[in-house]
């Protein structure tokens with residue numbers, strides 16, 4: 001059976017880093033459900049072209065700003081036919097500032113089995129220069 005990899009872009013961040021070249025918008029608001037509704041509609045439209053999914057990658061932007069319930073909606077929709085392989089790699093990009101133990105547990109319960117943490121540097125001067133929200137200590141704790 002053909003296999004597929006799915007990339008889902010989450011174009012929202014808390015602040016805009018100075019070097020950023022990605023499609024994203026800075027906002028202090030929660031990620032709107034209307035965006036997630038749009039994702040679900042797009043998955044439905046593409047369903048006829050989807051094969052069995054072996055990797056899912058939530059990139060951004062800052063996917064760790066998605067509420068667990070929003071992530072669950074997207075993953076549930078992807079899990080419908082032809083579905084996600086049981087051993088699929090499911091990755092979420094996360095900013096160190098967002099990671100808490102509770103959130104990490106939720107991600108694991110949702111089947112997310114790989115986290116890509118945007119550390120960028122463990123030198124606070126570099127982090128300030130880049131306009132990152134976190135410092136080195138926060139990155140280590142994350």
Ligand code: SF4
Pocket residue numbers: 012013015016017019020021022024060061062095118
């Ligand atoms: S967190 Fe990433 S996507 Fe967001 S503004 Fe910074 S570099 Fe860009």
